[in-house]
Amino acid sequence: MITVAYSSIGDPTGLVEAITLTGAHAVSIEDEETEWDIALIDLRTEPIQQLREAKRVNEDNGCPIIAIITSSQTTLLESEGWVDDFVADPVDTLELRLRFHRLAGQQAEVETQRYKTLELNLATYQATIDGRPIDLTFMEYELLRYFIEHQGRVWSREQLLQKVWGYDYFGGARTVDVHVRRLRSKLGEERASWITTVRSVGYRFG
Amino acid sequence: MITVAYSSIGDPTGLVEAITLTGAHAVSIEDEETEWDIALIDLRTEPIQQLREAKRVNEDNGCPIIAIITSSQTTLLESEGWVDDFVADPVDTLELRLRFHRLAGQQAEVETQRYKTLELNLATYQATIDGRPIDLTFMEYELLRYFIEHQGRVWSREQLLQKVWGYDYFGGARTVDVHVRRLRSKLGEERASWITTVRSVGYRFG
DNA sequence: GCCGGGAATTAACACTCCATTCACATTCGG
DNA sequence: CCGAATGTGAATGGAGTGTTAATTCCCGGC
Incomplete structure (x- = not known):
């Protein structure tokens, strides 16, 4: 079971639902108790602020980062090599699920x-x-x-x-x-x- | 300038157009003369056959592989770790462009x-x-x-x-x-x- | 062909700068 | 307060670099 941490400025219920639909377990990125495999950040609102937050998380625990962006925001990620993957709005559940699995899979090997x-x-x-x-x-x-x-x-x-x-x-x-x-x-x-x-x-x- | 090789069973003009719109240069995967940075394979028709072809190419010259799939084909790629990335149909030009750049960027190691x-x-x-x-x-x-x-x-x-x-x-x-x-x-x-x-x-x- | 002079090659040397190393100061946890 | 871990400054040795000077090479003029 993959655990995904979500981070968004706006209403997080949309993200939780998206994650849950993929079959993964959703936790808030602020939940210090739980360990998670992937961080999902929503860049559709307040992208700059969110990117900064994500970078901090990534440097902290090195977990893979996947972003949600709108199609017009692609330039945002051009120079952000540390963002491991992204999906474009509107989010397709099956696509998201596959990307989760691919990211989690890469992770597992590097013991x-x-x-x-x-x-x-x-x-x-x-x-x-x-x-x-x-x-x-x-x-x-x-x-x-x-x-x-x-x-x-x-x-x-x-x-x-x-x-x-x-x-x-x-x-x-x-x-x-x-x-x-x-x-x-x-x-x-x-x-x-x-x-x-x-x-x-x-x-x-x- | 990024060069992308395309491979499809059906009409390839769609692929060529998609690649060209991203600002990349398109060549056929059968073109032995030209060197390319990325191979784009269309799995929407004859996926099994195309996957086999792609695997051969990947083992041959080790270039990154990106696939086009329909949303319902996500399970196809679950176990195909050597496929480096994918986009879901319908293809968004800006998204494709960004994925090209990310793949090409990883590549440029051994100067x-x-x-x-x-x-x-x-x-x-x-x-x-x-x-x-x-x-x-x-x-x-x-x-x-x-x-x-x-x-x-x-x-x-x-x-x-x-x-x-x-x-x-x-x-x-x-x-x-x-x-x-x-x-x-x-x-x-x-x-x-x-x-x-x-x-x-x-x-x-x- | 033989010179002569300018130019390049080569060897030897001096010196600079860089990596190494040591010794010590500081920080941090217990 | 102690010991381990980490950072800093200074002394040392040596590889790398630049310069000088002797030698050789090249090429035109006679």
Whole structure:
């Protein structure tokens, strides 16, 4: 059973009904108790405000976001890559149902991230190499996770600060170096080179 | 400009029109000459047959697949995870346009520049010849990249200093020579001549 | 063909800047 | 208040870069 959180400025009963008709369970986005699989936001009224709210939610718990828009609002989403999917008004229940299932399906897989013999268990925040657990601090874990999820390209210190430490973070670039160093040392001698430094550019994983 | 390949059993003119209205370029899926960004398949008629065809295409070149379905066909796609997106009949041009852009946007990952067997991976700052990595320093990479991106014409030392080293850079012209030399030596004996010196003018690549 | 002079190549060196590392300060939870 | 985690500043070492100068190459003139 899929649980969908709804957010709308206007009358929410329409959304609840739409969700329920798809066979999913509807909860308010303000319900802190319940865990949900997807957030459905209604951009038909107050789109800007709603988008901001959705972005916050997405950054908070990383759940997929699906938006309802009117056909004339398509440009709104052009540059909002973090919105995972959308449906156009009027909402077709069967279409919505299918999109719910596709989003929920994608979600379920990503329990764990791997690179060679390194495995990150995203649910338990544990990391193992060759099955042996290595203990990472929070920031080390976050950095490593970002590296693994976006491996194979260079990231500047500034980009890493933004993506891993947060958009509003304003700290020295040395911070990244030091954390990279700690990570390398915990990865062990041979695996330290998994993180390559690209001189005068940044770091690359894999 | 996004290029979309269409596939339908029935009359294809409807698809062509739909694609063209979104501002994209339409080609037949049977056109072997042209490269396309997305494949649009019409499942409204002969869905089983079309799905099979689409799967073949997807496995062949790995491009994103978007399907057109009727609302009653949603169950068709429940288990077809490799179909990247879909729109329901009747097709809304603006919605289709947005979905095209979102799919094409995801695609653009591996930016790369080539010349013969030389390949620059712009994302990872790595260079390979015949698939073997060669390690270049930052300036060597930047210079080579400029050469490849603007191959086939002569550049004076002054121009290169300005374009590669930066507008405000003020250094001796010999600097370029030396970097060209280092590049040539790293390219290897046979490929050293890819950079031609044009006496009393400058250098040309390719 | 042989010079001569300008231009490019090459080698060697000096220096700059960047990554690393260490040591310490600060924050946070218990 | 303690210890762990995280951030910052400063010292160090080294790779990368630029410059100088010696050498070689090219090309026209005689």
